[in-house]
Amino acid sequence: MRIRVVSSREEIFTLNPNERIVHLAFRPSNKDIFGLVETCPKIEVIQLPKSYMRTVSKSIEMFLLMQRIQLLEGDVWGHRKDINEYYAIPSSVIEKIKAMKIEGKPAEEIEKKISRESKLNPEMVAYILNKEASV
Structure with missing residues (x-):
């Protein structure tokens, strides 16, 4: 199982549409989340670091709930994006x-x-x- 690590908002629109699990390593805006869901229609999980989870709006939480997309808190420990864009479990x-x-x-x-x-x-x-x- 692989988690796609995204480190900038510009990267969202270059993602493979078949991505299912994405870790956002930046503080996403509502627009970034909508863009991600639009770019990756099969997405099942969006993971954010703990410090960024607190800044997610209630409207985005509701939107993700309606889309059946889980918003999880977590980190990709020891992952180096410059070596590989995926974190493998x-x-x-x-x-x-x-x-x-x-x-x-x-x-x-x-x-x-x-x-x-x-x-x-x-x-x-x-x-x-x-x-x-x-x-």
Whole structure:
């Protein structure tokens, strides 16, 4: 699973229309979010750093809810955009999530344990958990 890291508003309009998970590494305006949704019609998740989450307007939150797009808080730890425009969630993490789910562990326990071990936000772990359940 890959997260597309976008570090400037100019980059939004150059994205692949098939992107599903995008991390915005800048403080987006309402116009930026609308542009992203328009450019990437298949988008499922927009991830923002914690400090930027507080500045997202209620109208954008409502718009994303209506579009069935999740707005998650989180970071892409240790990612270097100059090396790769995608942050890859290690397959070992995804396999561990699947294994814990098969063992019958509750979702909250999986989210807590995996986020602590992998530095992924619990909301992103929950997204992966739900995504893997539907595959």
